[in-house]
Amino acid sequence: MLGEMWQFRGRYKILHITWFAFFLSFVVWFNFAPLATTIGADMGLTKEQLATLGICNVALTVPARIIIGMLLDKFGPRLTFSLLLMYASIPCIMFASAQNFSQLVISRLLMGIVGAGFVIGIRMVSEWFPPKEIGLAEGIYGGWGNFGSAFSAFTLATIGGFLAFGAPGANINWRACIAGTGIIAALYGIFYLFNAKDAPPGKVYRRPKSARGLEVTSKKDFGFLLLMNVPLTGVLMLVAWRLMKLGLYATGTMYIIWLALLGLYLFQAYNCWAVNKDLLSGKKRYPADDRYDFSQVAMLELTYLVNFGSELAVVSMLPAFFQGTFSLTPAKAGMIAASYAFMNLVARPGGGLISDKLGSRKLTMGVVTGCMGIGYLLLSQVGSGWFLPAAVVLTMFCSFFVQAGEGSTFSIVPLVKKRVTGQVAGNVGAYGNVGAVLYLNIFSLLPGWLGGGADPSPAIEAAANMRFFQIMGVAALVVSALCFVVLKEPKGSFAEAHHDEEHDVNPSFTPEPALGVEKL
Template sequence: MLGEMWQFRGRYKILHITWFAFFLSFVVWFNFPPLATTVGADLNLTKEQISTIAICNVALTVPARIIIGMLLDKFGPRLTYSLLLMYAAIPCLMFASAQNFNQLVISRLLMGIVGAGFVIGIRMVAEWFPPKEIGLAEGIYGGWGNFGSAFSAFTMALIAGWFAFGAPGSALNWRAAIAGTGIFAALYGVFYLFNAKDTPPGKAYRRPASARGIEVTTTKDFWLLMLMNIPLSAILGLVAWRLMKLGLYGTGTMYIIWLALLGLYLFQAYNCWVVNKDLMTGKKRYPAEDRYNFSQVAILELTYIVNFGSELAVVSMLPAFFEGTFSLSAAAAGMIASSYAFMNLAARPGGGLISDKLGSRKVTMGVLTGCMGIGYLLFSQVDSTWSLPLAVILVMCCSFFVQAGEGSTFSIVPLVKKRITGQVAGNVGAYGNVGAVLYLNIFSLLPGWLGGGADPTPAIEAASTARFFQIMGVAALIVAALCFVVLKEPKGSFAEAHHDEEKTVVPNTSPILETESI
C-alpha cells in the first residue's frame, strides 16, 4: 500500500480527497485561536470572553458527532461530507461579520458542528480499504487531516496580514481570513460532491434498518449503551456550568439548560429503544454470526478519551507551560509546543501501520495506551531544572504514543460492525471531546483546589501542571489495563474483506443504498 499510496486514482484518490476534506474542516474549526488576540483587541473582549468563545467552539461537537454518524450511515459519506463543508461557510461568515460578543458566541457554537466532520471519513475509508490495510488508511486520513489545526495555527495570522496589506495589530483583516476559510471549504464541498463515491464499483452501500440510535444485538448491551450515553449529556452540563461561572448567564438559565440536557438524554434513550424494541421485547433474536459486543465500542470510547481528549487539552496548555517553565517568549514557546501537533503527520498513520503489521490490534491498542500513560507520568517531572532539548524530545515521544493510539483506535472502529460504522465512529469521536472538556476543566480548577482558593503562586501553578499530567497518565494506564482485559480482537482483523460484507456484485452505476434485513 505504501508504494501505491501516491497514485491519484481508485481508492487512493478517495483517500486523498477525503483526508483533505477533513483537513479543511479542522482549518475552519481552529481558525479562531491564532487570531484570538487580534479579535479581542478589535472588539474590546476580555480574557474571560475569549476563553468562553474557545469553550463554545467545542461544546456542540459532542452531540454533532453523534448526529453526523447517524446521517452518515443513512445517506452515505459523499453527500454528508459535501453538505457539512458547504455548511462551514455559514458560521464562518457569521463570525466574520460579528459586531459584539454574543454574535461571536452564537457563531462559534454553530462552528462546533464542523468539528464533527472527522467521523464521516472513517466510514468512507472503510468502504474502500480492506481490513488488512484499514489501520494505515485510517491513520493517514486521521493524521494528515488532523494537521489542519496546526496549519491553521501557522497560517491564519499570515493570511490575515495579506488581506490587510501588511497593516499591524488589530488592523489585521481577520474578518476576511475567517470568511475566506469558510468559502474555500464550501467550494471544496462542491468538488467533493462530484468527485467522491460512497463505495467502489460493484459494491453496495450498507446501512442499518434505522439510524435513530445505535443497534445492539443483546439486551445486556442495550443497558450498557444507556450507561455510556450519560457522559455525552453530562459533559454538556459541565460546559453550561462553566459558561455560567464566566458570567454569560445566571444560575436560572443554567438549570433550564440542565433540564434540556436531561430531556436530550431521554430523547436519545427513546430513539435507542425504538431501534432495539423488538430485541428488548423478545420478538427478535440475532444469530450468533450477526452479533457484536457493545463493550468493544465502550472500551474504544475510553481509549479516545485518554488519547484524543488529552491531545486537545495538552495542545491548549503546552505553549503557556513552556513559556513559564523555561522563560521563553510567547512566539518561541508556541513554535516548540506546535511540535506536539506536527507529530500527527507521522504518528497517527504510524499507529495504524503498527496495528496492521503487529498481528494483533488488541495488543497494539493496549501497548500504545500504556506507553502514553508512562510518557505523561514522565512529563509531570519536567521543571526548570531540565534542559529544554530534553523536554522537547520527551514531548515528541509522548505525542507519538498519543497520536499513534488515536490511529490504533480508529483501525478497530470500522471492524466492530460494518453497517453501523458511522454511529460507532460518531460516539467514539464524541468521547474524545468529552475527554478534552473534562481535562481542560480539571486543568483550570487545579490551581484553586491546590491553593485553597487563593490566587495561585508560581509554585502552586507548577504543582498543578505536574498533577494534571499525572492524572492523564494514571487514566491512560487504567484504560490500557482495560484494553488487555476487555478489548477483543475484531473478527477478520486482517482479512481481504469485512467479515459481514456481502459478496453480491451489483451493477456499476450510481452508489446504491441497501437496507439489510436482519
C-alpha cells in the first residue's frame, strides 16, 4: 500500500480527497485558537471568556458526531461530507461579523458541528480498504486531515498580520482569516460532491435497517448503551453551567436548558429502544456470528476520550502556554505550538501501520496509550527555566503517542460491526469531545482552585499547567491498564476483505463475526 499510496486513482483518489476534506474541516474548526489573543484584545474579552469560547468550540460536536454518524450510515459519506463543508461557511461568517461576546458564543457553538466531519471519512475509508490495510488507511485519513489544526496554528496568525496591511484596528485581520477559511471549505464541499463515491464499483453500500439509534445485539448491551450515553448529555449540562457562570443567562434559564438536555437524552433513549425493541421483547435473537460486544465500543470511547480529548484541549491551550512560559509573540507561540499537531502527519498513520503490522490491535492500543500517559507526565515538568528546543522535542514526543493512539483506536472501530460503522464512529468520536470539554473545564478552573479564587499569579498559572498535564497523564495510564484487561482482539483484523463484501449480492449471507465475540 505504501508504494501505491501516491497514485491519484481508484481507492487512493478517494483516500486523498477525503483526508483533504477532513483537513479543511479542521482548519475551520480550529481557526479560533491561533487568533485568540488578537480577538480578545479587539473585543475586550477576559481570559475566562476566551476559555469559554474554546469550550463552546467543542461542545456541540458531542451530539453532532452522533447525529452525523446516523446520517452517513443512511445517506452515505459523499453527500454528508459535502453538505457539512458547505455548512461550515455559515458559522465562520457569523463569527467573523460578531460584535459582542454573545454572538461569538452562538457562532462558536454552531462551529462545533463542523468538528463532526471526522466521523464521515472513517466510514468512507472503511468502504474502500480491506481490514489488513485499514489501520494505515484510517491513520493517513485521520493524521493528514487532523493536520488542519496545526495548519491553522502555524499560519493564521501570520496570514492575519499580513491581511492587516498596517491598518488601525486588529478586527480586519482576524475577521478576514476566519471568514476566508469557511468560504474555502464550502467551495471544496461542492468539489467533493461531484468527485467522491460512497463505495467501489460493484460493491453495495450497506445500511442499517434504521439509523435512529445504535443497534445492539444483546439485552445487557442495551442497558450498557444507555449508561454510556449519560456522559454525552452530562458534558452539555456542564457547558450550560459554565455559560451561566459567565452571566450569559440566569440560573433559571440554566435549569430550563438542563431539562431540555434531559429531554434530549430521553428522546435518544427512546430511539435506541425503537431500534432494539424486538431484541428486548424476545422477538428477535441474533445468531452468535452476528453479535458484537458493546463493551468493546465503550472501551474505544474511553481510549478516544483520553487521546483525542486531550489533543483538542492541548491544541486549544498550547499557544498561550508557550507564549506565557517562554515570553514569545503570539505568532511565534502559535508556530511552536503547532509542533504538537504537526506530528499528525506521521504519528496517526504510524499508529495505524503499527496496528496493521504488529499482529495485535489490542496490544498496540494498550502500549501507545500508556506511552501517552508517560509523555504527559514528563510534559508537566516544562517551565520557564527549560531550554525551548528541549520543550518542543518533548511536546512532539508526547504528541506522537497521543495521535498514534487515535490511529490505533480507529483501526479497530471499522471492525466492530460493518453496517453500523458510522454510528459506532460517531459514538467513539463524541467521547473525544467529552474528554475535550472535561479537560478544558479543568484547565480553566485550575488557576482559581489553586489560587483560592484570587487573580492567579504567574506562579499559580505555572502550577495549574503542571497539574493539568498530570491529570491527563494519569487518566491515560488508567485507560491503558483497562485496554489490557477489557479490550479484545477484533475478529478478522487482518483479513483480505471484510467478511460481508464478497457476499453483497447474496441477501442470505450471514454477517461477519464481530469484535470480541467467539462462535458458540
